[in-house]
Amino acid sequence: MGKKTCFGKIILCVLAFLIGSTVADLKLGFYEKSCPNAEKIVLAHVKKHIPNVPTLAAPLLRMTFHDCFVRGCDASVLLNDTSNNQAERNARPNLSLRGYDFIDEVKSLLEAECPGIVSCADIISLVARDSVVTTGGPYWKVPTGRRDGTISRASEALNNLPGANENFNALKTKFELKGLNIKDLVLLSGAHTIGITHCNTFTNRIYNFTGIGDQDPALDNDYAVNLRANKCKTPTDSTTIVEMDPSSSKNFDLSYYKLLVKRRGLFQSDATLITDSSSIAVINQLLKKSPLYFFAEFAKSMEKMGAIGVKIGTDGQIRKHCALVNR
Known part of the structure; x- marks a missing residue:
C-alpha cells in the first residue's frame, strides 16, 4: 500500500471521528428547556403550508445539501451579499435555490416565541425533514444545537458543491471530503425522486454533448427524443421545468433508481451512478x-x-435574521 493511499485513509478516519464526535454534541430535543415549543412551531408551519405547495419540499430538502457541503451545516447559504463579499446564495449552483422566504417565516415565529434561541441552521434541518415527511417521505432524526456561521463565500460554494455535470470520481471525492461514502452518495442522490430542474441544466446532453451537435450516448435515446420533442424544444431553453422523476415526481419512492438503470437520469451526475460497480x-x-x-x-x-462541520457551544452565533450576521 502506497504512502498516499495510507495518508488518504487516515484523513478519512479523522473526518469520520470528527463527525461522530459532533453527533454526540448535538442533541435530540436540544431546545426542550430553552424553547420547548420550537420543534412544534416548525412542524405546525410546515403542515399548514407545504400541502398547498408540495413542490416546495424538494427545494427545502436541497437547501440542506447546499448548506452542509459548504462550511458545514451552519446556515451560511442564507446570508446576503455584503458590500465587499459575494455570498453563497449568489453562486451559480445556488441561483435556483428556493425556500428562503419560508425559512424566514419560520424564523420570525421562533423569534416571537423565544428570541435569540433557535439557530437558522437548525431551522433548515428541521424544515427539510418535516417537509419531506409531510409529503409522504421518510422521517429521520434531527439532533439540534447547531449554531450559525458568520462567513459565506460564493467561491467556496463553487468549489465544494457537487455539480450536475461531474463524473463519478469527482462526486466520490467531494462526498469523501465531507465524511460521506459511496452509499451516502447513492442514497442522497435519491432526493431527486421529488426534484425538478430546468432544461438548461442538462440540454447539452440532448443537443450538443461534445460540441458537434451530438447526444450523450449514456442517455436513453427514446428519452432524449421525447425531451427534445415535448419539453426542451430548443438548446437555449432556460425556463421550462422538467421533473427529475417524471413517472413518480410527487412520491418519495424508488422510481428514481428504476430510471437510472434504464439510463434515464437527467443529470450527468445521475447517469454516472451506474458507471461504478460499487454504486x-x-x-x-x-x-x-x-x-x-x-x-x-x-x-x-x-x-x-446533518452533522457535517456543525458549530456548537460558543462557536458561531444565533442570528436574529437568517440573512444577516448579528452586529
Whole structure:
C-alpha cells in the first residue's frame, strides 16, 4: 500500500471521528428547556403550508445539501451579499435555490416565541425533514444545537458543491471530503425522486454533448427524443421545468433508481451512478428491497450529512435574521 493511499485513509478516519464526535454534541430535543415549543412551531408551519405547495419540499430538502457541503451545516447559504463579499446564495449552483422566504417565516415565529434561541441552521434541518415527511417521505432524526456561521463565500460554494455535470470520481471525492461514502452518495442522490430542474441544466446532453451537435450516448435515446420533442424544444431553453422523476415526481419512492438503470437520469451526475460497480451494487440492493428499506437508509445518510462541520457551544452565533450576521 502506497504512502498516499495510507495518508488518504487516515484523513478519512479523522473526518469520520470528527463527525461522530459532533453527533454526540448535538442533541435530540436540544431546545426542550430553552424553547420547548420550537420543534412544534416548525412542524405546525410546515403542515399548514407545504400541502398547498408540495413542490416546495424538494427545494427545502436541497437547501440542506447546499448548506452542509459548504462550511458545514451552519446556515451560511442564507446570508446576503455584503458590500465587499459575494455570498453563497449568489453562486451559480445556488441561483435556483428556493425556500428562503419560508425559512424566514419560520424564523420570525421562533423569534416571537423565544428570541435569540433557535439557530437558522437548525431551522433548515428541521424544515427539510418535516417537509419531506409531510409529503409522504421518510422521517429521520434531527439532533439540534447547531449554531450559525458568520462567513459565506460564493467561491467556496463553487468549489465544494457537487455539480450536475461531474463524473463519478469527482462526486466520490467531494462526498469523501465531507465524511460521506459511496452509499451516502447513492442514497442522497435519491432526493431527486421529488426534484425538478430546468432544461438548461442538462440540454447539452440532448443537443450538443461534445460540441458537434451530438447526444450523450449514456442517455436513453427514446428519452432524449421525447425531451427534445415535448419539453426542451430548443438548446437555449432556460425556463421550462422538467421533473427529475417524471413517472413518480410527487412520491418519495424508488422510481428514481428504476430510471437510472434504464439510463434515464437527467443529470450527468445521475447517469454516472451506474458507471461504478460499487454504486451499482447499492442501487441494485435498493431495488431488491422494499421502499421502507430505502426510507431507513436515506434517513441514516441524512443524519450523517446533518452533522457535517456543525458549530456548537460558543462557536458561531444565533442570528436574529437568517440573512444577516448579528452586529
